[in-house]
Amino acid sequence: MSRRGTEKMKKFTRLASTVVLAVAVTMPLVASAADRSVKVLGWGAKSGPLKSFGVNSEAALRSAIAQINAAGGVKLGDGSSAPLEVVSYEDSACKKDQNIAILRKTASTTDAIVGMGATCSGSCQAMYGVLQKKIGDTSDSGVQMPILSDTCIRPGLAKISEWAFRNVPNEVAMYDKLFTWLRSENPDVKTFSGGTETDQGHSFITHTAIIVQAAIRHGFEWVGPSVPELGPKVKQGMKELQAAAKTQHWLMGDTSYSVQARKIKKQNPDMVLVSSHPFSACGFLKEMKRQKVKPKLLVGLTSSASQETLNGCMSAAEGLIIPTGFAPITPEAISANEIVSKAGGFLDLHSAAAWENAYLVKAAVEKAGISATADTVAEDRRKFRDALASISGIAGLIGPVTRDGVTGEASKPYVYVQVVNGEWKVIHDPRG
Amino acid sequence: MDDFWFEFVEITQSIGDGFLYGSTYALIGIGFTLIFGAMGKLNIAYAATAIAGAYSSLAIFTLFDVSLVIIFIVSAISAAILGYLVYLTCFRFIPVHNHLAALMASVGGLFFIDEVIVHATRGSPLNFPSMFSEAYFEVGPYGIRGDLLFVFVIGLISTGVLLYVLFRTRLGLATRAVAQQDVAARLCGMSIHSTNSATFAVAGLLGGIAGAMTAAAVGILSPVMMLPLTIKGLIVTVIGGLGSIPGAIIAGLFVGSFENVVMYVRGIDERDMYVVALLFIFLIFRPNGLFGKTITRD
Numbered sequence: 001m002s003r004r005g006t007e008k009m010k011k012f013t014r015l016a017s018t019v020v021l022a023v024a025v026t027m028p029l030v031a032s033a034a035d036r037s038v039k040v041l042g043w044g045a046k047s048g049p050l051k052s053f054g055v056n057s058e059a060a061l062r063s064a065i066a067q068i069n070a071a072g073g074v075k076l077g078d079g080s081s082a083p084l085e086v087v088s089y090e091d092s093a094c095k096k097d098q099n100i101a102i103l104r105k106t107a108s109t110t111d112a113i114v115g116m117g118a119t120c121s122g123s124c125q126a127m128y129g130v131l132q133k134k135i136g137d138t139s140d141s142g143v144q145m146p147i148l149s150d151t152c153i154r155p156g157l158a159k160i161s162e163w164a165f166r167n168v169p170n171e172v173a174m175y176d177k178l179f180t181w182l183r184s185e186n187p188d189v190k191t192f193s194g195g196t197e198t199d200q201g202h203s204f205i206t207h208t209a210i211i212v213q214a215a216i217r218h219g220f221e222w223v224g225p226s227v228p229e230l231g232p233k234v235k236q237g238m239k240e241l242q243a244a245a246k247t248q249h250w251l252m253g254d255t256s257y258s259v260q261a262r263k264i265k266k267q268n269p270d271m272v273l274v275s276s277h278p279f280s281a282c283g284f285l286k287e288m289k290r291q292k293v294k295p296k297l298l299v300g301l302t303s304s305a306s307q308e309t310l311n312g313c314m315s316a317a318e319g320l321i322i323p324t325g326f327a328p329i330t331p332e333a334i335s336a337n338e339i340v341s342k343a344g345g346f347l348d349l350h351s352a353a354a355w356e357n358a359y360l361v362k363a364a365v366e367k368a369g370i371s372a373t374a375d376t377v378a379e380d381r382r383k384f385r386d387a388l389a390s391i392s393g394i395a396g397l398i399g400p401v402t403r404d405g406v407t408g409e410a411s412k413p414y415v416y417v418q419v420v421n422g423e424w425k426v427i428h429d430p431r432g
Numbered sequence: 433m434d435d436f437w438f439e440f441v442e443i444t445q446s447i448g449d450g451f452l453y454g455s456t457y458a459l460i461g462i463g464f465t466l467i468f469g470a471m472g473k474l475n476i477a478y479a480a481t482a483i484a485g486a487y488s489s490l491a492i493f494t495l496f497d498v499s500l501v502i503i504f505i506v507s508a509i510s511a512a513i514l515g516y517l518v519y520l521t522c523f524r525f526i527p528v529h530n531h532l533a534a535l536m537a538s539v540g541g542l543f544f545i546d547e548v549i550v551h552a553t554r555g556s557p558l559n560f561p562s563m564f565s566e567a568y569f570e571v572g573p574y575g576i577r578g579d580l581l582f583v584f585v586i587g588l589i590s591t592g593v594l595l596y597v598l599f600r601t602r603l604g605l606a607t608r609a610v611a612q613q614d615v616a617a618r619l620c621g622m623s624i625h626s627t628n629s630a631t632f633a634v635a636g637l638l639g640g641i642a643g644a645m646t647a648a649a650v651g652i653l654s655p656v657m658m659l660p661l662t663i664k665g666l667i668v669t670v671i672g673g674l675g676s677i678p679g680a681i682i683a684g685l686f687v688g689s690f691e692n693v694v695m696y697v698r699g700i701d702e703r704d705m706y707v708v709a710l711l712f713i714f715l716i717f718r719p720n721g722l723f724g725k726t727i728t729r730d
Contacts (some may be wrong), residue, residue: 049555258692286650286652314559
C-alpha cells in the first residue's frame with residue numbers, strides 16, 4: 001500500500017473509531033431515557049358497594065395515559081421523552097385505614113411521583129391527614145407525597161395539606177347556580193323539602209350545609225320540619241337541620257323508605273331534594289312513586305348523575321335534575337367517553353376528572369422538569385408538587401379547569417342534566 | 433285533638449307498614465332459626481344466599497324475559513342450591529362440636545358471596561321488578577301498599593308450606609328428630625348429613641323467596657342490602673327464640689313495626705340503636721327469646 005493509501009486508511013480508522021466511540025458513549029444514555037418512565041400509582045374503591053367508582057376512574061386514568069403515551073409521552077427535565085406508567089391501581093374499598101396504608105406503601109416502597117386516589121370523601125380526609133401539612137415544615141413528619149384526587153368531593157378538603165390536590169367540582173357554586181336557574185325557569189315552584197342518607201359524609205354534609213341553603217338563597221321556602229336557624233348562607237342552621245329533619249332521612253343500605261316518603265308527602269312540597277347515592281336515591285324515588293308523591297321538581301346529588309341511577313330506577317328517576325361536571329357535549333368529551341366505554345368504564349363527573357388528572361400530571365411533569373430516576377424520587381415528588389401548585393388551569397373535557405391558589409380547590413365547568421325518557425339529557429349549559 | 437289524631441294515624445300507619453314489611457324479616461329469621469334448630473349453629477351467610485338467589489332470578493328475568501312468578505321460583509331454587517353449597521363448604525366437613533369454626537366459615541361465606549356479586553355487578557344497584565307496585569289502597573286516612581300486601585301474603589303462604597313440610601312429611605320428621613337427638617336419629621337409620629343438607633336447601637328455598645320479596649318491596653337489588661338484612665335476621669332470631677319458627681315469625685313482624693315507629697318518632701340516627709337495645713333487653717331479661725327453649729344461667 002502506498003503512503004497516500006496508508007494515510008487514507010489511518011484517517012478512515014480514526015473517523016470510524018470516533019463514530020464507534022460516540023455511538024458507544026451515547027447508546028447507554030439513549031437506552032436509559034427509553035427505559036425511564038414517570039410512575040404514578042392509583043387507588044379507589046374496586047370492591048364493595050362503591051366499586052363502580054373505582055372501576056370507572058381506573059378505566060379513565062389508564063385510557064388517558066395510553067392516549068398520552070401514544071402521542072409521545074411526557075418531556076423530562078433533560079429534554080428526553082418518557083412514557084407515563086400506572087404502576088398499579090389498588091383497591092382502597094372506601095376504607096380510611098386501607099387508604100392510609102396504600103398511601104404509606106406508595107410513598108415508601110414505590111418510585112411513583114404521585115398518588116391518584118381515592119373514592120370517598122371520608123377516606124380522603126383521613127388520608128390527607130397523614131400528609132405533611134405545610135411544605136418544608138421540618139417539625140412535621142407527615143408523608144411527603146403528592147396526592148391528586150378525582151372523586152372525593154366534600155367541600156374544603158384540599159386545605160388539609162399542601163401535598164393534597166383535588167380536581168373535583170365546586171358543589172357550592174354548582175347548586176347556587178342551579179337554583180338561580182330553577183328559580184327563573186319555574187316561578188310556580190315555591191316550596192321544597194327533601195332527605196338525605198346520614199351515613200355518607202358527602203351526601204349528608206352537602207345536603208344540610210349547601211343544597212338546602214342554596215335553595216333558600218334563591219327564594220324557595222323550606223316546608224320540612226321547622227328549623228328557625230336555617231338561612232341562605234352555606235352551613236347556616238346545618239346542625240339544627242340535621243337534628244330536626246332526621247325522621248325524613250335514611251341510611252345508604254336501607255330497604256324501607258315508607259316513613260320518610262310519607263312525611264314528605266304530608267309536607268306537599270313543590271320541589272323535593274333527594275341528596276343520596278344511587279341505591280338509596282332509587283329506593284326513595286321508588287317509594288315516592290308508590291305513594292304517589294309527585295313534586296313539580298326533583299333535584300338530586302351530584303354523585304347520582306351516573307349510569308348506576310339509570311340501572312336502578314330509570315322510570316322512578318324520570319325528571320330528576322342534577323348539576324354535573326361531565327357530559328359528552330364537546331368533541332374531547334365525546335371522544336374520551338367512547339374510549340373509556342371501550343375500556344369497560346363509564347365517564348361521569350368523577351371518572352372524567354381521573355381522565356383530566358392524567359393530563360394534569362403530564363402538564364406538571366413537563367413544568368417540573370423531573371429526572372424520573374430511582375435516585376431522584378423524593379426530589380421529583382417535591383418538584384412535581386410545586387409544579388402542580390403553580391398550575392392555575394388546564395383544559396378540561398368540557399371546559400377550562402382552574403385552581404384557586406388560596407383554598408387549593410378546583411373550579412370546573414358544569415351543566416345541568418335531567419333524566420328524560422330514561423336517559424341523561426343536558427337541559428341547561430351555564431358555561432355560556 | 434287534631435294533632436293527636438294526626439299523630440295516631442301516622443304511628444298506626446307506620447306500625448302497619450312495618451308489620452307488612454316485617455314479613456321479609458320473618459322469613460329470614462325462620463331460615464336462621466331452622467338451621468340453628470337442626471344443627472345448633474348459626475349460618476351467617478344465610479341472608480347473603482337469599483340476596484344471591486334474587487340476583488340469579490334477576491339474571492334469568494333479564495336474559496329470558498320470563499313472567500314475574502318465575503322470578504320467585506328461580507330465586508327460591510337458586511338460593512336452595514346456594515344454601516346446599518354453603519352447607520358443603522362451611523359446615524359439612526367441620527367437626528360437629530367446633531361451633532366457632534363453622535360460624536367463622538359462614539362469615540367468610542357471607543363476604544365471599546357479597547364480593548362475587550359486587551364483582552359481577554360492579555356494586556351498581558339494579559332495577560328489580562315489583563308485583564302490584566302501582567296498587568295503593570286508601571282506607572280512610574290510611575294507605576296500604578299493594579306490593580307489601582303481596583309480600584305479606586307470600587310470606588304467610590311460604591311459612592304455611594314450611595310448617596307443613598316440618599310437621600307432616602318424612603323430611604320434616606327427620607329434621608326434627610336430628611334437631612332433638614341426633615344420635616337417636618342416626619340409630620333409627622336417619623342420615624345426619626342428608627337431613628342437614630335438606631334443611632339447608634329448604635331454608636335456602638325460603639331465603640330465596642325472602643330475597644326476591646325484599647328486592648321486590650324495595651324495587652332494587654344491591655349488595656348493600658346484605659349486611660342490614662343479616663343483622664335484622666339475627667335480631668329477629670334471637671328475639672323470637674333460637675330454634676323457634678313461631679317466634680321468628682312474630683319477632684319479624686314485631687321488629688318491622690318497632691323500627692318503623694322508632695323511625696317515625698326518633699328518626700334515622702336512633703332507629704337502629706333502639707332495635708339493638710331491644711335485642712339487649714331480650715338477651716338480659718329473656719335470653720331464650722319469646723318462644724325459645726329455656727336457657728339456664730350459671
